[in-house]
Amino acid sequence: MRRTVRRPARAMAGALLAVAALGGPAASAYGAGGGSLEVNPYSVEPGGQVTVNTxxxxxxASAAGDASAVGAGPFTLAPGSRAGEAVGRFRVPESAQPGTYEIVAQCAEGDQEVRGDLVVTLMADQGQVEPRGSVKTGVGGAQGRDPVRTAAGVAALAVAAAGGTWLLHRRARGDGI
Known part of the structure; x- marks a missing residue:
């Protein structure tokens, strides 16, 4: 009996073609009249540079781009390295809020307009707030870092441990309680 062995490269190529055909993130660009605007990277942090092509x-292969929705304003798409390709770049402002923004380009010839989406995400340390306060569980909570209360708690635990050890020792010797 002969076994067929799948090669990882074939499996990966098939998966990429399936994602592109189904319209995953890489195929999220859309346009009117058959054109599309590819946004790379699809997801960017404020201050990051974005490249668009169509x-x-x-x-x-030239167009006037508009990234005003994200606050970047107009930019130019010029002929790229491949025939019929227009490429442009813009920087997402530091003040951009998280969300999905539509990027538009008006082609130089005709009234063709192409569109694509850009997702802005926050950086790990930007806009993050550390939690404060206690959790309302009904069990109680920490009362703060009061050194007097901490010392009193440690002393109470030490007395209880010493008393328990003394009682267990007396019981083991048979002295009773």
Whole structure:
């Protein structure tokens, strides 16, 4: 009986084609009239640089981009390294809020407009607030870092441990309680 062995490269290529065909994040760009605007990276932090490209603007491969939705303003798409490709760049402002923003480009020839989405996420240390206060569980909670209360608690635990040890020792010797 002959076993077929799947190669990882084939499996990966098949998975990538399936994601592209089903419209995953890499295929999230859309446009009117068959063109699309690819946004790379799809998800960016405030202050990050974004590259957009499209093949939907015809042979001249140039367009006027607009990233005003995210606060970056206008930018230019110029002919790229591949034939018929227009490429442009812009920087997401530091003040950008998290969310999904529509990036638009108006092609130089005709009235073709291409669109794509950009997701802005927060950095780990930006906008994060440490929790304060206690959790309302009904069991009680910490009363703070009062050294007098801490010392009293430690002393009470030490007396209880010493008394318990003394009682167990007397019981083991048969002296009774």
């Amino acid at each position: 093949t939907g603007c015809g042979k001249k």
